[in-house]
Amino acid sequence: MDTNVLEVSGLTKKFGEFIAVNNISFSVREGEIVGLLGPNGAGKTTTIQMLLNVMLPTSGTISYFGKSLFTHREEILQRINSSSGYARLPWRLSAWENLDVYGYLYRVPNHRKKIKDLARRFDATDLLPILFQDLSAGQMTRIMLIKAFLNDPEVLLLDEPTASLDPDIAENIRDYILGERKKRNMTILVTSHNMAEVEEMCDRVIFLDHGKIFAIDTPQGLARRSSTSKLELMIEDGLKRLIEMAKKERYPYIEKNRFITITIPEEKIASFLTAIGRCGVVFTEIEIVRPSLEDFFLSVIHRRRV
Amino acid sequence: MKKFSWTRVWGVIIRHLYNFRRTFDRISDAFYWPSLDIIVWGLTFSAISKTQQSIPAVYITNILLGVILWYVVWRGQYEITVNLLEELWSENVVNLFSSPLTLTEWTVALLSLGFMKLFLTVTFTATLAWFLYAVNIFRLGLLLIPFLVDLLIVGWWFGLFVASLFLRWGTKIQTLAWAGGYLMMPFSAVFYPLASLPLWMQRIAVWLPTTYIFEGMRTVVATGSVPVDFIVKSSLLNVVYLTITLGLFISSFHKAKMRGFGHLR
Numbered sequence: 240m241d242t243n244v245l246e247v248s249g250l251t252k253k254f255g256e257f258i259a260v261n262n263i264s265f266s267v268r269e270g271e272i273v274g275l276l277g278p279n280g281a282g283k284t285t286t287i288q289m290l291l292n293v294m295l296p297t298s299g300t301i302s303y304f305g306k307s308l309f310t311h312r313e314e315i316l317q318r319i320n321s322s323s324g325y326a327r328l329p330w331r332l333s334a335w336e337n338l339d340v341y342g343y344l345y346r347v348p349n350h351r352k353k354i355k356d357l358a359r360r361f362d363a364t365d366l367l368p369i370l371f372q373d374l375s376a377g378q379m380t381r382i383m384l385i386k387a388f389l390n391d392p393e394v395l396l397l398d399e400p401t402a403s404l405d406p407d408i409a410e411n412i413r414d415y416i417l418g419e420r421k422k423r424n425m426t427i428l429v430t431s432h433n434m435a436e437v438e439e440m441c442d443r444v445i446f447l448d449h450g451k452i453f454a455i456d457t458p459q460g461l462a463r464r465s466s467t468s469k470l471e472l473m474i475e476d477g478l479k480r481l482i483e484m485a486k487k488e489r490y491p492y493i494e495k496n497r498f499i500t501i502t503i504p505e506e507k508i509a510s511f512l513t514a515i516g517r518c519g520v521v522f523t524e525i526e527i528v529r530p531s532l533e534d535f536f537l538s539v540i541h542r543r544r545v
Numbered sequence: 546m547k548k549f550s551w552t553r554v555w556g557v558i559i560r561h562l563y564n565f566r567r568t569f570d571r572i573s574d575a576f577y578w579p580s581l582d583i584i585v586w587g588l589t590f591s592a593i594s595k596t597q598q599s600i601p602a603v604y605i606t607n608i609l610l611g612v613i614l615w616y617v618v619w620r621g622q623y624e625i626t627v628n629l630l631e632e633l634w635s636e637n638v639v640n641l642f643s644s645p646l647t648l649t650e651w652t653v654a655l656l657s658l659g660f661m662k663l664f665l666t667v668t669f670t671a672t673l674a675w676f677l678y679a680v681n682i683f684r685l686g687l688l689l690i691p692f693l694v695d696l697l698i699v700g701w702w703f704g705l706f707v708a709s710l711f712l713r714w715g716t717k718i719q720t721l722a723w724a725g726g727y728l729m730m731p732f733s734a735v736f737y738p739l740a741s742l743p744l745w746m747q748r749i750a751v752w753l754p755t756t757y758i759f760e761g762m763r764t765v766v767a768t769g770s771v772p773v774d775f776i777v778k779s780s781l782l783n784v785v786y787l788t789i790t791l792g793l794f795i796s797s798f799h800k801a802k803m804r805g806f807g808h809l810r
Binding site: 254284285288291292293294295312313314316317321326327328329330331332336339340341342343344345346370386 | 548550552553555556557559560563564567568631632635636637638639640641642643644645646647799802803804805806807
């Protein structure tokens with residue numbers, strides 16, 4: 240896992256005065272799964288489009304396998320592939336016909352057998368004769384994923400890969416992706432709004448905001464940057480006293496039917512529990528919810544709004 | 546060094562052939578409109594020649610030849626422009642060019658489709674003209690070939706010109722895919738001699754290769770010999786226009802890529 244298969248340096252994209260991606264640099268190692276996260280308008284899709292060579296950067300370089308994407312385009316695109324939960328294929332062609340076309344474009348040997356095998360794996364055999372326009376959003380996503388795996392890519396760029404999928408199919412696809420990574424040491428760059436998915440799949444997360452890299456870390460590392468936890472209690476006695484204490488310490492809280500959730504810095508939990516015990520607050524249930532990647536995501540959004 | 550792949554060219558061709566057999570619009574464009582043109586023009590001139598004895602019989606041959614050969618130009622440009630529109634409508638440009646497909650391969654595929662469907666349309670319309678009016682354009686034999694080639698090249702460069710406009714302005718101007726070629730028609734002396742045009746139109750017509758091709762074809766029908774000077778003039782003009790429109794097309798493609806193919810609508 241030491242070889243960098245993707246290196247991005249000083250990547251910038253301007254549309255007139257607007258800077259969509261602002262001088263970002265990062266690398267992805269062989270076999271690594273990296274999440275590209277950020278709020279809407281952070282520059283994720285623009286970055287992915289530049290990585291696929293369907294948009295030219297204003298400045299900066301992109302290299303795969305040690306070769307420039309701009310000078311070795313065909314060689315590199317033959318070894319990578321992509322899928323987007325929102326991308327579409329020609330709607331008047333059947334799923335099979337569309338995949339057949341991409342079998343030729345990627346010059347996949349014996350591609351018709353490969354399509355059948357992948358369709359079986361993604362539970363999509365029945366979808367192949369159907370016109371693309373007649374597929375549901377989730378079914379289209381599965382066909383796009385078959386396209387993405389047709390050429391056994393060494394690097395896979397996935398933009399919201401499980402958007403519109405039912406949870407069981409999303410899980411099946413995540414399992415397949417993780418299995419392929421294990422089997423072929425495939426490298427994956429993925430964007431997703433599903434934080435649990437990112438935490439499950441990704442080794443590292445690149446967090447973009449306003450076109451810049453805001454943070455690069457493991458999902459757990461990013462989650463830890465959000466210092467607040469949630470303390471959930473079911474109160475038997477002393478609810479009013481507890482609320483007074485939370486107000487005094489300026490901890491935000493939500494109370495409903497004797498259940499109370501208090502947002503509190505992680506290091507203050509122990510002392511707060513001791514304090515409420517001294518005041519005679521009696522609780523029958525307690526749960527401490529550690530900060531997650533979603534909390535980090537939300538904290539960035541809140542910071543943006545402020 | 547970029548490697549040209551005929552497999553990828555075939556991938557693009559088969560994509561449009563799959564679409565052709567499933568789309569009534571494309572089938573009617575290939576058969577219905579040409580049939581209607583042959584029938585209406587043929588009937589009109591048959592009726593006129595019956596009432597006006599002074600009209601020579603060769604007129605109907607020239608008119609139907611004009612109709613059939615104009616479809617060569619139209620077919621060449623149509624395969625480039627409408628097939629680009631198909632990709633824009635289905636938001637498939639990002640998928641296509643995130644694969645190893647090159648612009649050269651894509652262009653060659655569309656030009657080849659024009660060439661393949663040219664046979665389909667010309668054979669169909671010529672057979673219809675022979676069946677309905679006993680006008681056999683194939684009696685001109687090999688003399689037709691240089692004219693057909695020149696006309697196809699006109700269709701190609703005009704198609705590349707319109708495709709360049711689509712890459713800049715998208716589907717807002719999509720009507721040019723069907724109607725654009727007809728801009729040249731009045732100036733091209735398709736159905737009438739160049740000399741019959743007003744002077745201002747003649748000044749424009751002399752810069753169009755189609756003018757020399759249709760004038761040349763009428764000379765072939767009348768005399769049975771090929772006017773070489775007409776073929777040379779039309780070919781030279783074609784080389785100039787093809788070079789210019791190829792440059793424009795490549796430049797428009799590059800500009801579209803700067804904006805991002807995802808923004809093409």
